[in-house]
Amino acid sequence: MYTQGLDQKPAQKDTSKAIEAPEDIARFQAHVDAEEKIEPKDWMPAAYRRTLIRQIAQHAHSEIIGMQPEGNWLTRAPTLRRKSILLAKIQDEAGHGLYLYSAAETLGVSREEMVNQLLAGTAKYSSIFNYPTLTWADIGAIGWLVDGAAIMNQIPLCRCSYGPYSRAMIRICKEESFHQRQGYEIMVELCRGSDEQKQMAQDALNRWWWPSLMMFGPSDAESKHSAQSMAWKIKRFSNDELRQKFVDVTVPQARFIGLTVPDDDLEYDESSGHFRYGEIDWQEFMDVLAGNGQCNRERMRTRREAHSNGAWVREAAQAYAAKKSARAAA
Amino acid sequence: MSNEDWPLYEVFIRAKSGLSHRHAGSVHAADDEMALDHARDVYTRRNEGVSIWVVKSSHIVASDPCESSAFFEPAQDKIYRHPTFYKLPDGVENI
Numbered sequence: 001m002y003t004q005g006l007d008q009k010p011a012q013k014d015t016s017k018a019i020e021a022p023e024d025i026a027r028f029q030a031h032v033d034a035e036e037k038i039e040p041k042d043w044m045p046a047a048y049r050r051t052l053i054r055q056i057a058q059h060a061h062s063e064i065i066g067m068q069p070e071g072n073w074l075t076r077a078p079t080l081r082r083k084s085i086l087l088a089k090i091q092d093e094a095g096h097g098l099y100l101y102s103a104a105e106t107l108g109v110s111r112e113e114m115v116n117q118l119l120a121g122t123a124k125y126s127s128i129f130n131y132p133t134l135t136w137a138d139i140g141a142i143g144w145l146v147d148g149a150a151i152m153n154q155i156p157l158c159r160c161s162y163g164p165y166s167r168a169m170i171r172i173c174k175e176e177s178f179h180q181r182q183g184y185e186i187m188v189e190l191c192r193g194s195d196e197q198k199q200m201a202q203d204a205l206n207r208w209w210w211p212s213l214m215m216f217g218p219s220d221a222e223s224k225h226s227a228q229s230m231a232w233k234i235k236r237f238s239n240d241e242l243r244q245k246f247v248d249v250t251v252p253q254a255r256f257i258g259l260t261v262p263d264d265d266l267e268y269d270e271s272s273g274h275f276r277y278g279e280i281d282w283q284e285f286m287d288v289l290a291g292n293g294q295c296n297r298e299r300m301r302t303r304r305e306a307h308s309n310g311a312w313v314r315e316a317a318q319a320y321a322a323k324k325s326a327r328a329a330a
Numbered sequence: 331m332s333n334e335d336w337p338l339y340e341v342f343i344r345a346k347s348g349l350s351h352r353h354a355g356s357v358h359a360a361d362d363e364m365a366l367d368h369a370r371d372v373y374t375r376r377n378e379g380v381s382i383w384v385v386k387s388s389h390i391v392a393s394d395p396c397e398s399s400a401f402f403e404p405a406q407d408k409i410y411r412h413p414t415f416y417k418l419p420d421g422v423e424n425i
Contacts, residue, residue: 041395091375098372102356105338111358112335168355175376314360318336321361 020045032233037163040106048232051225052162053109055234060100061118062126065299067093069133070142078136085182086139092179096172103164119304127285128215130293137190137197137204143183145205145212145250151176152246153216156236165234184253191257198258205254206262213277214285216243222282247275338387339365341372343379351383359384 024043031038038044067090074090077083101111117123128146133139154176157169190201217223217239229235237245254261265278287293336358342351354373359365365384374382393401409415418425 039395041392043396088375095372095375098357099355105356110335171355314336317360317364321364324361 029231032161035233037166038161039163047228048234049107051229051232051234052165053104053107055229056100056104056107056165057109057114057117058124058126060097060104060114061123062129063093063097063100064118065125065129065303068299068302069129069131069295070139072133073136073139076136077139082186089143089179089182092175096175099168099171100165103162103168106164115307119307121291121300124289126215127288127293128211130288130295130299131207131211132295134207135200135204137186137200138208140183140186140190140201141204141208143179143181144187144253145183145208146215147176147179147183148250149212149215149246151180152242156242157234159233159236161233187259188257191259201257202259205259209262210280210284211288213243213247213280214282214288216240216246218282218285219280244274247277251275336360336364339369339384340387340390341365341369342383342385343369343373344381345378346380351381354378356387357384 025045028038028042028044028048031042038048070086070090070093074083074086077086101114104114105111114123118125128149133142151173154169154173158166158173160166160169187201187204190197220226220238220240223239226235226238230238251261251266263278265276267276268274269276288296291297337360338356338358339362340356341354343354344351354369357365357368357372359368362384366382369382369384373379405411
């Protein structure tokens, strides 16, 4: 059940810093190890709850902020077909944000609290959305690479130990596949077009390739939360494993349409069956994460404006609901 | 005007006629009518349903998982409620 109201008792118990009984922890871990799902009202360690709230909220915020780079091209999509597709994709992102906020709410955090954290800048969202969309080809590159990387990350999350998160991810993954395919289709068409169009596609790949690899997060050696998340079966594969999978499937897709992956060190390793790729610029990743990417400030400003510009709509809806229920009572 | 969250509603969707409604997720809405609109926009963008129920989450009464073994205990030792409990002689048909 997705209700927040049902979940209040365990949440309060957990936040009171009560010492967790070893037998509760053992029972919980046995449950997880047996691949059984944890549901909102089940007992869970406070740290498991906190980790999930943080991860699901960040995920939701990413979907919401992720509407902006694409929204940039909505009024300038090259055809009505492309415009309808892009609009549907952006609506999906909003929907994904909402599925995820609901899932997080089952853990005892309120929607308002999460929204306020995003607006205050205290919550993180995926660093990828702090890059600008300079040309139409970027819409293709985002669908193909960014959504492609997201799918790699999200498919294992469908098997996450927390039931509501897992169910939200199943729904999301079904919809993401359309996102990736429409993006690749844009790239295919550009690559079949004029030299300028092909160059535009190559330029988009050049700019989005490395940030897409960074989406998988720090390398395993640097990743702070990985081991515990694996033991709790929130996470199923390490950051580097998922990144490698992404490179392995994406490089042939780039070559198929005659594009060159912007990595001089990229080579196929016959013995392992994997592509070896060059060093990622982690300084850039840390800078973007710290708020100094090209669009961090703009994204936050746009989000805050949208929220405050919508205040009168929320108030009007509430006033209307109050009026209707007063009339019904009379 | 209060800045509080709109109430939470649970959303149940009938995928096609003949099937029962199934829990899909939840939405916030100022009133019942808006809850139905939001549920449609959030959970049926690809024709996932032919009918939607929404109910305020606070109206749902749920069993407590911590008590579930005691709660469901009465059914546990009544295996004679299942057809496989009964041994019938070989050769008897259509039963």
